[in-house]
Amino acid sequence: MQDVIAHPDGIYAVDSGYGRPQLAAIHLIVHQGRAAVVDTGTNASVPRVLAVLAKLGVAPAAVDWVMLTHIHLDHAGGAGSLMCALPNARLLVHPRGVRHMADPSRLWEGTAAVYGAERAFELYGRIVPVPAERIVPARDGDEIDLAGRRFRVLDTPGHARHHICIWDETARAFFTGDTFGLSYREFDMDGRAFAYPTTTPTQFDPDALHASIDRLLSFAPEAMYLTHYSRVTEVERLAGDLHRLIDTQVAVAQAARGGGVARHVEILAGLEQIVREEAARHGWTLSENDALELLRDDLELNAQGLGVWLDSLRVAEPETV
Structure with a gap:
């Protein structure tokens, strides 16, 4: 199992260390000496991200964006801690997630209700708040710039009402969080991936999820970058x-x-x-x-x-x- 996978177009998948190898990916995008991070894993993932940035020759001050697909803690639990280490980064998150990143108390309560408080603390530790002035609400259609590389925000409910997907014009690909399901590499057969939808608590909506998947397809993406786990192609078949x-x-x-x-x-x-x-x-x-x-x-x-x-x-x- 590889801790870091280099994909085309300056995209790197970093194993977050959550659960087991290649369960959850954190994606780094490096362009013209600047960088963005998509999803953060947990607090324990932060040293992994910083180590890969150092290996790539990217200083923490050169990270402009931390972009969260949604605020479930396997995707966003380390956001506050990571932002402390990235002095110039802004945090992009769905408008429904803004207050929870600034004050994660209710987010923690919801997670503890699913896992139990003791298990939730073992998995995620203490959730660090992000200063409100560093948080940017990600509204549908918003465009984000990374040293001239353009990203577009899509509001994609179904897995959660606070979910976005991020279109990378350069890569012709989406960072999909959980909207395009999960695809573990152990299930690959002769290079053909398997994808399975996630209906996790508490906001699953099948009609919205169908519509979000179709909306992603309308961009004719060449690849999808899933948090669980990283790059897949044959997008129409998997959809x-x-x-x-x-x-x-x-x-x-x-x-x-x-x-x-x-x-x-x-x-x-x-x-x-x-x-x-x-x-x-x-x-x-x-x-x-x-x-x-x-x-x-x-x-x-x-x-x-x-x-x-x-x-x-x-x-x-x-x-x-």
Whole structure:
């Protein structure tokens, strides 16, 4: 497993060190001696980013932007600590995320509700606030400049309402966070990637996610840079798989009976069956147990997110006489 992967167009994927090797990538873009960072990993990821910048000959003062696709802590937990080390950088984040970066207390509470407070602290440590004057709201259509290299912000809800994707005109590629799913390199078969949608708590919206994926495709991208894990091509094929698997997961959730733990267990079992079917479809060389183990945490979070989505539908349903 490589800690740093050099991609075309001055893009580098840095392993954040979160969880296991090549689970979560931090992307660095180096252009004309300046740099930008897309997603930050956790507090523990900060030394890794600084070490790679030093190896590339980029001083911390030459980093102009830290761009967050969204504020889930595996993507944004290290933002405050990293900004302390990058004196000239501005933090780009969805408008819904601005206050949470300036005051991360509610963000922490939401994460602790998912993982439990003790486990959340083990994963992420203390979340450092970012001074409000260094935060730039990322509104749909905004353009960002890095030494003449242009980036465009797209508001892409579905995985979360505070999610953006970032279009890199030079690379003809998007930095997609979780909107274009996850694609672990262990599942690659003869260079063909596998992508799986993430429905994690608490803001999954299948219709919005379908629309966001289609909007990304409208740019005819040559590649996508996913946080989990880095560069994929064959974008149209993977988008088709994502659309199909979003609908399949939704169908599993809608078929689940009851509520609470029993419903969660049933949804999780259905998601595991989807993985088995995908293994047969793609001809993975991984054993069934190895495939399920690689996706274990993702399937658990997806099941939680689908449950929250089901509950939101019931709250929204009008009363009938």
